Amino acid sequence: MENPKEGPVAMTLNPPFPSYLGRLKSLCQGRPEAAEWLEDEKWLGFCLVWLFGGLFLYGFAIGWWRAPLQAWYGALKTPVLMAVTLSGTALANWMMAQLMGAALSFRKTLLIQLMGYVVLVTILLSLIPLALFMDSTVPSALGTGALVGQAVVTFFQVFAVGGAGVAAYIRLFHLIEHACRSRATARWILLLWMAANLFLGSHLSWYFRPFIGNPSIPVEFFSNVAFVKGSFLGDLTEKAGRLY
Secondary structure, three states: OOOOOHHHHHHHHOOOHHHHHHHHHHHHOOOHHHHHHOOOHHHHHHHHHHHHHHHHHHHHHHHOOOOHHHHHHHHHHHHHHHHHHHHHHHHHHHHHHHHOOOOOOHHHHHHHHHHHHHHHHHHHHHHHHHHHHHHHHOOOOOOOOHHHHHHHHHHHHHHHHHHHHHHHHHHOHHHHHHHHOOHHHHHHHHHHHHHHHHHHHHHHHHHOOOOOOOOOOOOOOOOOHHHOOOOHHHHHHHHHHHOO
16 A cells, blocks of 8 residues: 555655746745755756756857857857856855855755756746847848947847846855855855856856857857957957947
């Protein structure tokens, strides 16, 4: 005979697929019950599929302005960029949490960040229609105003990803607070994690370029120019000058 105590537990740990969409909504709303899902491997699998699938679609939408081939390049590179950023910040963020006195394991640190990236991707997915509209309205990559169009698309991506990242980390607060049991400590950890991801993500995006593509040169998957000269902030300053 089935143990009646096992049924609800099994349903909680392994809910049907539609309930994962409900969990996604709760996660984006920043609800504290998301902390209970860190041990659910199927939920984490859903998060990985949602994360990389969403980044693929967003990268495609951003690269479409330059050319269809650049869209495919962007679709392939954007998930890789996020995966490398997540891997690079996981250890640093875990060490910062330990220094702050939070009892966060490396695994839990990594999973909390993963769930934050899921929120980020959900926001970016909602911006894809706007990105495609912008691709069709800004100066074409084949026209005389191509460099201005590149600057507009670049700043759209910077503000979209940066804004989505900040919003996602704010939604992580309840997860961090639940893990470290201190609101003040959780607040400091949140700020430090946000700064680390912003710093590493912006620099890696510079080295992983191009995502949008330069209209003055042929479409390319990877450029070694970033390793020779320039910087992320310097490139933004140059593009900002084109808009005046």
